[in-house]
Amino acid sequence: MNEVTVSSPATVSNVVCAFDVLGFAIAEPCDTFTLRKTSKKGVTIINRDNFNLPTEPEKNVAGVAILALLKEVKEESGFEIVSNKIIKPGSGIGSSAASAAGVVVAANHLLGNRFSKEQLVEFAMCGEVVASGSRHADNIAPCIYGGVTLIRSLNPLDIISIPAPELFVTVIHPQIEVKTSEARQILKRNVPLKDAITQWANVAALITGFMKSDYDLISRSLEDVIVEPVRSILIPAFDKLKIKSKEAGALGGGISGSGPSVFMLSKDLKTAKKVETAMKDVYSKTGVEFHTHVTTISQQGVHLKTK
Amino acid sequence: MNEVTVSSPATVSNVVCAFDVLGFAIAEPCDTFTLRKTSKKGVTIINRDNFNLPTEPEKNVAGVAILALLKEVKEESGFEIVSNKIIKPGSGIGSSAASAAGVVVAANHLLGNRFSKEQLVEFAMCGEVVASGSRHADNIAPCIYGGVTLIRSLNPLDIISIPAPELFVTVIHPQIEVKTSEARQILKRNVPLKDAITQWANVAALITGFMKSDYDLISRSLEDVIVEPVRSILIPAFDKLKIKSKEAGALGGGISGSGPSVFMLSKDLKTAKKVETAMKDVYSKTGVEFHTHVTTISQQGVHLKTK
Numbered sequence: 001m002n003e004v005t006v007s008s009p010a011t012v013s014n015v016v017c018a019f020d021v022l023g024f025a026i027a028e029p030c031d032t033f034t035l036r037k038t039s040k041k042g043v044t045i046i047n048r049d050n051f052n053l054p055t056e057p058e059k060n061v062a063g064v065a066i067l068a069l070l071k072e073v074k075e076e077s078g079f080e081i082v083s084n085k086i087i088k089p090g091s092g093i094g095s096s097a098a099s100a101a102g103v104v105v106a107a108n109h110l111l112g113n114r115f116s117k118e119q120l121v122e123f124a125m126c127g128e129v130v131a132s133g134s135r136h137a138d139n140i141a142p143c144i145y146g147g148v149t150l151i152r153s154l155n156p157l158d159i160i161s162i163p164a165p166e167l168f169v170t171v172i173h174p175q176i177e178v179k180t181s182e183a184r185q186i187l188k189r190n191v192p193l194k195d196a197i198t199q200w201a202n203v204a205a206l207i208t209g210f211m212k213s214d215y216d217l218i219s220r221s222l223e224d225v226i227v228e229p230v231r232s233i234l235i236p237a238f239d240k241l242k243i244k245s246k247e248a249g250a251l252g253g254g255i256s257g258s259g260p261s262v263f264m265l266s267k268d269l270k271t272a273k274k275v276e277t278a279m280k281d282v283y284s285k286t287g288v289e290f291h292t293h294v295t296t297i298s299q300q301g302v303h304l305k306t307k
Numbered sequence: 308m309n310e311v312t313v314s315s316p317a318t319v320s321n322v323v324c325a326f327d328v329l330g331f332a333i334a335e336p337c338d339t340f341t342l343r344k345t346s347k348k349g350v351t352i353i354n355r356d357n358f359n360l361p362t363e364p365e366k367n368v369a370g371v372a373i374l375a376l377l378k379e380v381k382e383e384s385g386f387e388i389v390s391n392k393i394i395k396p397g398s399g400i401g402s403s404a405a406s407a408a409g410v411v412v413a414a415n416h417l418l419g420n421r422f423s424k425e426q427l428v429e430f431a432m433c434g435e436v437v438a439s440g441s442r443h444a445d446n447i448a449p450c451i452y453g454g455v456t457l458i459r460s461l462n463p464l465d466i467i468s469i470p471a472p473e474l475f476v477t478v479i480h481p482q483i484e485v486k487t488s489e490a491r492q493i494l495k496r497n498v499p500l501k502d503a504i505t506q507w508a509n510v511a512a513l514i515t516g517f518m519k520s521d522y523d524l525i526s527r528s529l530e531d532v533i534v535e536p537v538r539s540i541l542i543p544a545f546d547k548l549k550i551k552s553k554e555a556g557a558l559g560g561g562i563s564g565s566g567p568s569v570f571m572l573s574k575d576l577k578t579a580k581k582v583e584t585a586m587k588d589v590y591s592k593t594g595v596e597f598h599t600h601v602t603t604i605s606q607q608g609v610h611l612k613t614k
Contacts (some may be wrong), residue, residue, distance in 0.1 A: 021508040152512040153505075158527065160515055193496060193533070196503040198460075200510040201328040205459040207514045208467055220465065226500070 004109045005034040005305040008102025009146075009298055010087045011094035012169070012263050013138035016254040017202035019227045021151050022162075023094075023142040026169050027298040031098045032084040032305060033062070035106040042078045043067060049085045065100035065127035069107055069115070072123075079107055089131075091173050092261035097139030100127030105144060105302040118157050120144055132180035132258075139257065146301035148210060165213035167297045168272035170250070172241065172279045173261045175289035178234050183258035186230055195225045215251060215267050222252025222265070235259050240282050248278040269294070311416045312341040312612040315409030316453075316605055317394045318401035319476070319570050320445035323561040324509035326534045328458050329469075330401075330449040333476050334605040338405045339391040339612060340369070342413040349385045350374060356392040372407035372434035376414055376422070379430075386414055396438075398480050399568035404446030407434030412451060412609040425464050427451055439487035439565075446564065453608035455517060472520035474604045475579035477557070479548065479586045480568045482596035485541050490565035493537055502532045522558060522574050529559025529572070542566050547589050555585040576601070 007030045013023035038044075043057040043066050057063025066079055081103055087095040101124045108115050115123075124140045141149040141159045152158040202221045209217035232238040232255060245253065245264040249271040253264035264279075266272040272294045283290045314337045320330035345351075350364040350373050364370025373386055388410055394402040408431045415422050422430075431447045448456040448466045459465040509528045516524035539545040539562060552560065552571040556578040560571035571586075573579040579601045590597045 018507065018511060020504045021511060150508070150511050150515065152508045152528065158512070160512060160524065162515060187500060189500060190497040191500050191503055193494060193498050196498055196506065196533070197327045199503065200325065200507040201457070201459045203507040204325060204328060204457050204510050204514045205465070205467060207511045208457060208469060208518070211515070211518045217467065221459065226503070 001110060003034065003036045004106050005032060006102050006106040006109075006302050007032055007305045008098040008105070008302045009143060009300070011097055011139040011142045012256045013094065013142070014227065014255065014257055015206070016222045016224045016228070016252065017199050017206060019224065020136070020138060022148065023138040024148040024164075025142040025146045025298045025301055026093070026171070026293075026295045028293060028295045029086045031087050031102055033099075033102045033106055034082040035103060035110060036080040037110045038078045038080055039076060040078050041076055043070070044078075044080045046080065046082045048082055051085055051089055053083070053085070053089065059130065061096045061127040061131050062099040062103040064130045065104050065124045066107055068123040068126035069104050072115070072119075073111065079103075079110075088173070090177055090179075092178065092255070092257035092259045093171060093173070094139035094143060094257065096128055096131030097124065097143045100124035101140050101143035102302050109304065117144055118159065121157060121159065134180075134184070142301065144301045147299045148297065150207070162207060162210050164210040164297060165215070168266045168269050169293075169295050169297060170245070170264045170266065170272045170275040170279060171256060171261050171293040171295070172283060173291045173293075174236060174283065175291070176236070176260050178259040180258045183231055183234065186234075187227065188230065191226050198225050218265070219251040222254070224254055228254050231255055231259060235262060236286050236288050237282050238262065241279055244278040244282050245275045248274040250275045308417060310341065310343045311413050312339060313409050313413040313609050314339055314612045315405040315412070315609045316450060316607070318404055318446040318449045319563045320401065320449070321534065321562065321564055322513070323529045323531045323535070323559065324506050324513060326531065327443070327445060329455065330445040331455040331471075332449045332453045332605045332608055333400070333478070333600075333602045335600060335602045336393045338394050338409055340406075340409045340413055341389040342410060342417060343387040344417045345385045345387055346383060347385050348383055350377070351385075351387045353387065353389045355389055358392055358396055360390070360392070360396065366437065368403045368434040368438050369406040369410040371437045372411050372431045373414055375430040375433035376411050379422070379426075380418065386410075386417075395480070397484055397486075399485065399562070399564035399566045400478060400480070401446035401450060401564065403435060403438030404431065404450045407431035408447050408450035409609050416611065424451055425466065428464060428466065441487075441491070449608065451608045454606045455604065457514070469514060469517050471517040471604060472522070475573045475576050476602050476604060477552070477571045477573065477579045477582040477586065478563060478568050478600040478602070479590060480598045480600075481543060481590065482598070483543070483567050485566040487565045490538055490541065493541075494534065495537065498533050505532050525572070526558040529561070531561055535561050538562055538566060542569060543593050543595050544589050545569065548586055551585040551589050552582045555581040557582045
């Protein structure tokens with residue numbers, strides 16, 4: 001096999017209270033990458049989308065991830081990447097992670113699956129550094145593993161899959177820019193111990209809710225007393241979005257990644273669509289352009305696309 | 308039925324990373340309380356142990372808990388409590404919780420089980436205020452529910468039982484005094500966000516480890532970067548205890564409650580006994596008197612004692 005095409009899903013990280021440690025893959029949107037193994041060393045990137053991302057491998061998220069992988073490959077080989085991105089960069093639903101994770105999983109297929117998932121996460125994280133300036137796995141891990149994933153530790157890497165019931169996801173993507181690096185800067189360096197305890201109580205309960213398929217508990221636990229109060233000011237009409245989504249039946253939700261996208265979880269498709277309508281109602285009054293998605297948490301991470 | 312005798316277990320709270328939110332009941336030691344329903348209003352306390360606890364109900368943990376319960380009882384009635392405590396007050400393994408929880412569960416039996424477990428926790432927490440100056444449920448809840456319990460919230464009360472595999476517990480109780488109120492005072496009011504994130508990553512992983520019966524994950528997650536580094540200075544030879552216990556095969560552990568007891572979890576009885584030997588070795592060199600217990604996490608909370 002010399003050529004492979006993969007589908008690489010969008011992901012939601014910073015899941016409300018579980019900031020920086022929990023993420024999940026969603027069924028849509030997905031990027032598509034076709035990789036061809038070449039005998040020539042190095043990486044060639046061909047963009048088939050309209051995002052105008054850099055084609056020099058060292059400046060491209062996918063390129064950097066593949067270069068990290070190639071460092072561990074002894075034989076002379078390289079890759080040609082044809083990139084068909086759907087997930088808009090800067091949307092907060094793991095666009096850079098989809099690129100980095102997608103291409104390393106594809107490359108691994110062409111190399112006979114010699115690398116473990118953990119190794120692929122390590123390679124892909126090198127790509128994330130280019131995108132956000134920080135080495136993090138909270139989008140990469142769910143993108144590669146699928147489902148809900150917990151990143152207990154980065155050094156050493158410790159990724160744990162969390163079983164969860166069927167959950168529907170409504171995402172609204174306001175067409176404004178929130179840079180991950182800036183969203184990080186506005187966070188307070190110190191937090192009251194009291195709030196930290198509230199947060200880890202909710203984190204513990206959220207994990208329990210997922211593993212017991214207890215929707216009420218999931219709903220009660222989706223509270224963030226530390227990050228959301230600070231970051232939500234960057235997102236127009238955030239509070240209203242949340243209130244109206246919950247009124248429409250959402251279990252809860254919050255900022256996706258570092259924004260500007262906002263996600264809400266629902267028990268069934270009907271509710272997720274009602275939440276979408278509620279979100280559209282709120283946003284149509286803001287004057288800010290937006291897109292919405294209704295999808296599910298997906299158990300499938302990056303996977304081969306059959307033609 | 309006019310008289311009932313209950314067994315009320317010791318409990319471990321502040322389970323390492325899950326400070327203030329997670330606790331578990333242990334099979335031993337247990338207190339015994341015999342309650343008799345009287346037609347006379349009020350509470351009479353008779354101590355059959357050597358702890359010299361106050362017998363005025365308003366100054367006694369069990370008394371205050373029963374008085375809180377009696378406020379919700381319309382008919383004229385009261386209780387005579389015969390207290391046979393084994394769990395030494397101030398040991399850090401929930402002595403006051405065993406008193407408060409034990410008597411309210413017993414009283415509820417005599418009243419035809421009219422109160423829910425949540426209500427009993429509320430009554431018992433009034434007793435905890437007398438003991439430590441703060442209203443907290445992290446010993447009360449596991450004492451009443453048994454097993455591992457998560458207290459997501461106190462207002463409103465939200466207690467969640469966490470399934471866990473069989474776990475053996477080794478406890479060492481150094482015969483020194485650490486007051487809960489003082490142990491609280493030395494905590495920092497603010498903590499670095501970075502450390503809080505590490506902590507809730509470990510909390511999430513610990514819950515997952517319990518629910519997946521993944522002993523390795525439980526072991527990796529038993530790390531506290533916030534409270535233990537501050538409080539452990541109050542406990543002689545704490546670091547050595549921990550190192551030697553882990554060398555003996557313990558999964559991990561930490562300060563029980565606000566100390567001075569230290570607990571370690573093990574996968575099997577043989578290891579738990581090895582851990583006990585290691586703890587004894589460490590402590591015999593300190594010159595501090597101590598007691599040890601080898602027991603298990605118990606699924607049984609306060610329960611009727613058959614004669």
